[in-house]
Amino acid sequence: MAYDLILDALGDPTRRRILEALRAGPMAVGDLARTQAVSRPAVSQHLRTLEKAGLVLAAPLGNRRLYAIRREALDELRSYLDGFWNEVLAAYSAEIQRRFGN
Numbered sequence: 001m002a003y004d005l006i007l008d009a010l011g012d013p014t015r016r017r018i019l020e021a022l023r024a025g026p027m028a029v030g031d032l033a034r035t036q037a038v039s040r041p042a043v044s045q046h047l048r049t050l051e052k053a054g055l056v057l058a059a060p061l062g063n064r065r066l067y068a069i070r071r072e073a074l075d076e077l078r079s080y081l082d083g084f085w086n087e088v089l090a091a092y093s094a095e096i097q098r099r100f101g102n
Contacts, residue, residue, distance in 0.1 A: 002054060003080040006073055009053035014038055015046045019055060019069065026059070026068040 009015055021035045033040040050056045054073040058065045
């Protein structure tokens with residue numbers, strides 16, 4: 001269940017803010033740290049958690065690593081959450097049929 005790691009990673013507000021910052025495009029740790037209220041080492045630690053969850057990818061660029069969102073992981077999470085939505089819609093449809101059936 002890949003979404004377990006994703007949900008755990010996104011449970012932290014700092015990691016969510018880092019992921020939000022990466023929506024603008026790939027960034028190095030130092031650039032990300034300037035946008036966060038935590039230290040550069042803390043940003044690195046949060047990025048490792050996001051990477052382990054499959055939410056970000058790191059690509060070496062000279063002596064830096066650029067981090068980018070891994071969109072496929074978001075698709076996996078969306079698919080998981082859509083399962084709940086589909087169940088809600090099915091239950092709603094069943095209730096409408098029960099009350100007003102044809």
